[in-house]
Amino acid sequence: MHDPIVTMKDVSYAYENKHALNKINFTISQGSFIGLVGPNGGGKTTLIKLLLGILKPQHGSIELFGVPMNKFKHWNKIGFVSQKANAFNLGFPASVQEVVSMGLTAKVGYLKFFTKEHRQKIEKAVAQVGMSEYLHENIGDLSGGQQQRIFIARALVSDPELLILDEPTVGVDAENVKKFYDLLHQLNNDSGITLLLVTHDIGTMTHHATDIVCLNKHLHFHGNPSEFSSLSDKDLSHFYGHPLNLVTHNH
Helix, strand or coil: CCCEEEEEEEEEEEECCEEEEEEEEEEEECCCEEEEECCCCCCHHHHHHHHCCCCCCCEEEEEECCEEHHHCCCHHHEEEECCHHHHCCCCCCCEHHHHHHHHHHHHHCCCCCCCHHHHHHHHHHHHHCCCHHHCCCEHHHCCHHHHHHHHHHHHHCCCCCEEEEECCCCCCCHHHHHHHHHHHHHHHHHCCCEEEEECCCHHHHHHHCCEEEEEECEEEEEECHHHHHCCCHHHHHHHHCCCCCCCCCCC
């Protein structure tokens, strides 16, 4: 049994007295690959903001790596990759190396020179996502799938133990989506990075994830992919609040 790196106990959060999350009890174990699914407006973004410390729970408690959130200082242990369209202005003239280096600013600050060690960390992160040959290319010249790999490298450069990804395959073509999931599988298995992936592609997640979490204001399901796949359409429709059919994908 791996140690929990995230523990949420009876966590609730509301906007103008309307619950986004209601009494959430949720644990992320070290080394797991969690697929977080649920309908739009179900609280997934609020959950991410809570885990990143952007929001504070109004009720309940959160522990990160065994430390209460209000005392947690090591935010470099958590990496974040948002949807590409919201993450970076692709028209900005920046090289892959420069984009990835932005993941180190929390450590070295702005307008400071990078050491040889920092450059090595950048090169290592780019190599982890299989993009070493593009190190000096302009980020805007890359394909959508390649750009997302670079955004992952930017998150990896600070050596996070937990990587949170918010619908990172939006706008990426089907072929690159498969490569993207293969990369996440490699990071999880070979590098031991714990992953929390927010996605609407629940069929694909049942193939890749170690755990599926279904969130719609309440935590409706937290279990392994085979258990989630065995749920009836009636159960899924109840979780989502509208009719839904689960389609699994075999790769």
